[in-house]
Amino acid sequence: MRFNLLLAAVIAFVVLAAGSVILPDWAMFLFAMALAKGLVCLGIVGMMRGGVVSFGQGLYYCLGAYTATLVANNLGVSDIFLLTLLSSAVCLLVGMAFGPLLSSYRGIFFAMLSLALSMVLYGSLSKMSFIGGTDGLNIAAPTFLGWAPEGRPLQMALYIYVVAIVVIAGVLMRIYFDSERGLLTLATRDNELRVEYLGASVRNVMTYNYVFGAVLGGIGGTIAALALGHVDPEFAFWTTSGEFVFVAILAGSLSVPSVFVAAIILELVRSFSNLYFPNTWQLALGIFLLAVIVVLPKGLGSLVSRRKGSPA
Amino acid sequence: MNKAVLEVRDLQKTFGAVTAAQDISVTVPEGAVYSLIGSNGAGKTTFVNMVTGYIKPDSGLINFGNRNIAGMAPRQITRLGIHRSFQIAQLCAELTVEENMLVADAIHGHPGPSFLRRAHNAEARERALATLERFHIAEHRDRLVPELSGGVKKLLDIAMAMAGETQIMMLDEPTSGVAADEKFPIMDLVMDALRSAGVTVIFVEHDMDIVTRYSERVLAFYDGRIIADDAPGEVLSDPEVQRYVTGAPA
Ligand SMILES: Nc1ncnc2c1ncn2[C@@H]1O[C@H](COP(=O)(O)OP(=O)(O)OP(=O)(O)O)[C@@H](O)[C@H]1O
Ligand SMILES: [Mg+2]
Numbered sequence: 001m002r003f004n005l006l007l008a009a010v011i012a013f014v015v016l017a018a019g020s021v022i023l024p025d026w027a028m029f030l031f032a033m034a035l036a037k038g039l040v041c042l043g044i045v046g047m048m049r050g051g052v053v054s055f056g057q058g059l060y061y062c063l064g065a066y067t068a069t070l071v072a073n074n075l076g077v078s079d080i081f082l083l084t085l086l087s088s089a090v091c092l093l094v095g096m097a098f099g100p101l102l103s104s105y106r107g108i109f110f111a112m113l114s115l116a117l118s119m120v121l122y123g124s125l126s127k128m129s130f131i132g133g134t135d136g137l138n139i140a141a142p143t144f145l146g147w148a149p150e151g152r153p154l155q156m157a158l159y160i161y162v163v164a165i166v167v168i169a170g171v172l173m174r175i176y177f178d179s180e181r182g183l184l185t186l187a188t189r190d191n192e193l194r195v196e197y198l199g200a201s202v203r204n205v206m207t208y209n210y211v212f213g214a215v216l217g218g219i220g221g222t223i224a225a226l227a228l229g230h231v232d233p234e235f236a237f238w239t240t241s242g243e244f245v246f247v248a249i250l251a252g253s254l255s256v257p258s259v260f261v262a263a264i265i266l267e268l269v270r271s272f273s274n275l276y277f278p279n280t281w282q283l284a285l286g287i288f289l290l291a292v293i294v295v296l297p298k299g300l301g302s303l304v305s306r307r308k309g310s311p312a
Numbered sequence: 313m314n315k316a317v318l319e320v321r322d323l324q325k326t327f328g329a330v331t332a333a334q335d336i337s338v339t340v341p342e343g344a345v346y347s348l349i350g351s352n353g354a355g356k357t358t359f360v361n362m363v364t365g366y367i368k369p370d371s372g373l374i375n376f377g378n379r380n381i382a383g384m385a386p387r388q389i390t391r392l393g394i395h396r397s398f399q400i401a402q403l404c405a406e407l408t409v410e411e412n413m414l415v416a417d418a419i420h421g422h423p424g425p426s427f428l429r430r431a432h433n434a435e436a437r438e439r440a441l442a443t444l445e446r447f448h449i450a451e452h453r454d455r456l457v458p459e460l461s462g463g464v465k466k467l468l469d470i471a472m473a474m475a476g477e478t479q480i481m482m483l484d485e486p487t488s489g490v491a492a493d494e495k496f497p498i499m500d501l502v503m504d505a506l507r508s509a510g511v512t513v514i515f516v517e518h519d520m521d522i523v524t525r526y527s528e529r530v531l532a533f534y535d536g537r538i539i540a541d542d543a544p545g546e547v548l549s550d551p552e553v554q555r556y557v558t559g560a561p562a
Contacts, residue, residue, distance in 0.1 A: 180430075181427045183414060183415055186406065191402055194404060196386045200387060
């Protein structure tokens with residue numbers, strides 16, 4: 001029944017995982033970071049389908065990263081699965097606390113409120129010198145169910161781990177987007193009055209999308225922290241959140257893989273233009289985004305999606 | 313007369329200086345077809361909005377199924393079985409006709425919309441198609457809402473409102489925005505569907521031919537009050553109604 005999806009997932013995993021053999025170290029790191037951030041962006045895409053954009057996903061990216069780091073440093077947990085599980089649980093709880101509040105806001109109010117929450121975290125972490133303040137904290141290399149690789153094998157393991165998570169999250173979100181609940185989200189963006197008068201709760205729809213975004217943000221942050229070996233309050237800074245929104249808009253909400261493609265494009269553009277035009281790369285990025293919005297208003301995904309008429 | 317399905321007592325509603333509802337009391341028996349008439353701004357939509365939860369009355373009771381639903385949220389009232397259509401059809405413009413129907417179907421499915429089940433699953437599509445066929449709009453199923461004619465939009469709006477267990481259907485001007493020659497065919501379709509489902513109907517209408525033909529009883533609104541509540545013939549020959557509502561002797 002879901003044969004095509006399963007096939008696509010297997011192909012995506014094999015192709016991406018092949019990178020662990022082919023890619024040089026620097027590229028593998030870049031891809032791992034891009035995929036981790038892509039998870040955060042996938043959460044934003046989920047909200048965009050309901051008509052709202054969070055400008056504060058750095059909140060969960062940072063929360064996930066710090067949770068993993070603090071647990072690793074203070075409780076001696078190094079297992080990557082356990083760290084991911086714990087930080088996504090924390091983000092789930094925080095998302096469930098803020099979700100109902102944010103779910104009654106739309107448009108610029110939703111964006112600003114989510115941004116404000118992330119900046120509160122940024123400000124607080126910057127002031128907390130006992131956890132590193134603005135310098136942040138280091139986190140040791142993770143272990144994988146007792147296995148403690150080093151050097152290239154560690155990078156490979158981490159990369160394959162993020163690929164696996166990306167494929168699983170991608171499949172789950174695709175299933176959700178195609179589901180009855182997913183259609184309800186599209187209907188909500190279109191006409192909230194109609195949805196309420198059919199007997200469904202618009203707030204409930206919005207809350208779920210927010211909470212899923214929180215969990216994805218937390219997972220992305222955990223992996224990014226482990227890949228970098230370091231976390232700092234910049235994870236929650238508005239420019240970080242802005243990049244996530246950039247990727248989400250670049251990708252559009254039509255296709256899940258395009259989110260990760262967009263995230264990889266951003267990382268590539270960033271590292272190359274940093275190299276060649278160190279001070280103007282944001283300009284290059286801005287022009288690129290402008291071009292996409294003009295040429296492909298529904299994002300990169302519209303190049304591959306069968307649904308032209310409406311967002312899927 | 314059947315037992316009452318809806319009992320409205322002394323509803324009041326003001327918007328600033330405007331009195332949109334004043335001492336509104338009505339008893340609607342199960343299975344009846346009521347129409348609401350009145351000039352622009354008389355308070356018809358306000359009445360529908362209060363019964364369906366969009367507007368909370370300042371005071372008064374709305375008894376439905378042994379409970380007072382005044383002030384409940386629209387979705388709770390919908391869940392209890394009072395469904396509505398809108399003066400301006402409320403549809404999802406970026407979805408196809410079929411998908412609009414699937415949304416309605418998913419919300420009313422058991423045990424509620426699923427995170428896993430495909431929205432376009434075969435059974436749901438079959439049910440959606442059956443409903444669209446019943447309203448003679450199946451041929452438009454793959455079209456987007458902005459491409460539809462006024463009549464098709466109205467029918468889709470009503471078809472969506474029919475999803476789930478409907479006990480009372482409130483139709484706010486089902487034939488407004490519909491071409492003149494489509495009005496009667498559309499009313500025939502809608503009333504057949506509603507009657508065969510045993511639904512109590514309350515519809516707002518400006519066209520007196522439609523009022524006479526389809527309703528058993530008429531409520532005439534003027535200035536937020538009900539000035540007549542009787543069979544169509546009686547109401548339309550009432551001098552006060554002729555003066556304030558129909559504007560001419562019937
Ligand atoms: N939400 C609102 N806020 C302020 N005034 C309102 C509101 N809704 C209705 N009114 C006012 O209440 C009065 C009754 O309006 P209502 O929409 O019920 O009239 P109606 O009988 O449905 O008229 P029409 O035939 O034009 O649809 C009008 O004077 C209207 O301006
Ligand atoms: Mg009206």
